Amino acid sequence: MRRVTILGATGSIGQNTLDLIRRTPEAYQVVALTGGQNIAQLAQDACEFGAELAVTADRARLSDLRAALDGSGIAAAAGPEALIEAAARPADWVMSAIVGVAGLAPGLAALGQGATLALANKESLVTAGPLMLATAAKHDATILPVDSEHSAIFQALVGEDRGAVERVVITASGGAFRDRPLSDLAHVTVAEASTHPNWDMGQRITIDSASMFNKALEVIEAKEFFCLTPDQIEVLVHPQSTIHALVGFVDGALMAHVGPPDMRHAIGYALNWPARRALPVERLDLAALGRLDFHHPDPARYPALALARQVMEAGGHSGAVFNAAKERALDHFIAGRIGFAAMSDLVARCLEEVGGVSGQGCDTITLESVGRWDHLTRHHIDRIVSA
Ligand SMILES: NC(=O)C1=CN([C@@H]2O[C@H](COP(=O)(O)OP(=O)(O)OC[C@H]3O[C@@H](n4cnc5c(N)ncnc54)[C@H](OP(=O)(O)O)[C@@H]3O)[C@@H](O)[C@H]2O)C=CC1
Numbered sequence: 499m500r501r502v503t504i505l506g507a508t509g510s511i512g513q514n515t516l517d518l519i520r521r522t523p524e525a526y527q528v529v530a531l532t533g534g535q536n537i538a539q540l541a542q543d544a545c546e547f548g549a550e551l552a553v554t555a556d557r558a559r560l561s562d563l564r565a566a567l568d569g570s571g572i573a574a575a576a577g578p579e580a581l582i583e584a585a586a587r588p589a590d591w592v593m594s595a596i597v598g599v600a601g602l603a604p605g606l607a608a609l610g611q612g613a614t615l616a617l618a619n620k621e622s623l624v625t626a627g628p629l630m631l632a633t634a635a636k637h638d639a640t641i642l643p644v645d646s647e648h649s650a651i652f653q654a655l656v657g658e659d660r661g662a663v664e665r666v667v668i669t670a671s672g673g674a675f676r677d678r679p680l681s682d683l684a685h686v687t688v689a690e691a692s693t694h695p696n697w698d699m700g701q702r703i704t705i706d707s708a709s710m711f712n713k714a715l716e717v718i719e720a721k722e723f724f725c726l727t728p729d730q731i732e733v734l735v736h737p738q739s740t741i742h743a744l745v746g747f748v749d750g751a752l753m754a755h756v757g758p759p760d761m762r763h764a765i766g767y768a769l770n771w772p773a774r775r776a777l778p779v780e781r782l783d784l785a786a787l788g789r790l791d792f793h794h795p796d797p798a799r800y801p802a803l804a805l806a807r808q809v810m811e812a813g814g815h816s817g818a819v820f821n822a823a824k825e826r827a828l829d830h831f832i833a834g835r836i837g838f839a840a841m842s843d844l845v846a847r848c849l850e851e852v853g854g855v856s857g858q859g860c861d862t863i864t865l866e867s868v869g870r871w872d873h874l875t876r877h878h879i880d881r882i883v884s885a
């Protein structure tokens with residue numbers, strides 16, 4: 499029986515993971531589940547799956563969690579340290595599905611105990627790629643990509659010589675506003691930006707899909723995880739989200755991963771790896787699909803992609819600055835303090851004014867150094883927005 503922990507269990511990825519575990523309960527023992535504000539869901543799942551421990555990120559919600567778990571025998575805890583304790587509790591497989599850089603420290607703790615880390619939290623590799631990979635190597639831990647494009651690349655590389663890879667192509671749906679006139683983007687609403695054309699996901703990644711910041715993060719994530727150079731990574735808009743990524747080899751062959759837009763595929767692959775087991779996902783009817791479309795992203799519509807290129811060239815802690823700026827700008831957009839198009843302007847300003855580029859201070863990436871650049875950047879954004 500595999501011992502599993504789910505960080506971010508109450509979210510979209512967490513719930514999809516539990517859906518798969520629910521179908522073969524005899525194969526898994528749930529060690530710990532973590533959440534944030536959704537105490538009712540966390541307690542319900544902890545009871546259903548017989549978790550040893552349930553943790554909320556919010557210390558102020560601990561009494562609610564204790565009350566909800568009363569009489570169950572399940573331990574309750576709260577706060578960032580408790581998240582790390584949950585991740586470090588002995589387990590074979592840990593799902594990293596907290597949203598944002600808040601997922602970095604728990605993910606590192608899971609690697610530190612030598613677990614297999616199923617990594618949905620793309621922010622970990624964007625802010626601290628070298629630290630993640632070094633921590634995994636030091637503790638003989640495995641990282642399996644869960645982001646659909648990275649799972650697709652990983653699957654296309656099985657049995658292949660990594661030295662024969664020429665390029666990877668990451669597809670992008672184009673997001674909520676792919677067909678809107680550019681002049682509208684300054685005035686779109688949070689509700690409109692929170693609707694994805696193909697995928698059912700948490701609100702933050704859905705808005706990031708609309709701005710293409712999601713793809714910008716994914717390009718950096720791919721560079722870090724697969725040790726690619728920036729010019730080996732291409733992004734194509736593919737409105738159907740049916741091909742998730744392609745790998746091009748030196749002989750001109752292109753291997754594509756094709757599947758329905760259902761995250762249970764990528765999660766299930768990581769859950770069962772290295773085996774493949776049956777998954778409850780739709781089987782594609784290619785004849786019914788009829789056609790698949792691709793085109794280059796318009797740089798004026800999606801300025802986030804050029805910023806990602808800037809980050810990959812700059813190195814150092816610029817990934818931490820980029821991610822923090824994006825997260826904080828998104829907070830301000832959701833709160834109605836800035837418009838949609840202002841997010842990329844703010845992130846660009848932070849890259850210029852805060853930097854984090856290689857050679858600016860110490861380049862060694864640690865949890866503490868990421869925290870320092872993250873804090874500095876958020877403060878910078880807040881000052882600009884409140885001026
Ligand atoms: N959703 C998807 O299909 C995909 C997601 N990803 C990545 O996976 C991660 C999770 O995404 P998604 O599931 O959509 O996000 P959701 O917003 O749906 O879920 C986020 C989870 O993290 C918890 N959480 C929120 N803030 C904190 C915090 N500060 N500390 C600890 N826990 C916190 C939430 O708790 P609560 O809800 O209880 O407040 C919830 O359990 C992201 O990094 C995203 O980019 C990657 C590919 C696809």
Ligand SMILES: CC(=O)[C@@H](O)[C@H](O)COP(=O)(O)O
Pocket residue numbers: 645646647669670671672673697703706707708712713761
């Ligand atoms: C499911 C998944 O992996 C998301 O990251 C997805 O890629 C979002 O869609 P976009 O292509 O619109 O960013």
Ligand SMILES: [Mn+2]
Pocket residue numbers: 645646647716
């Ligand atoms: Mn993705």
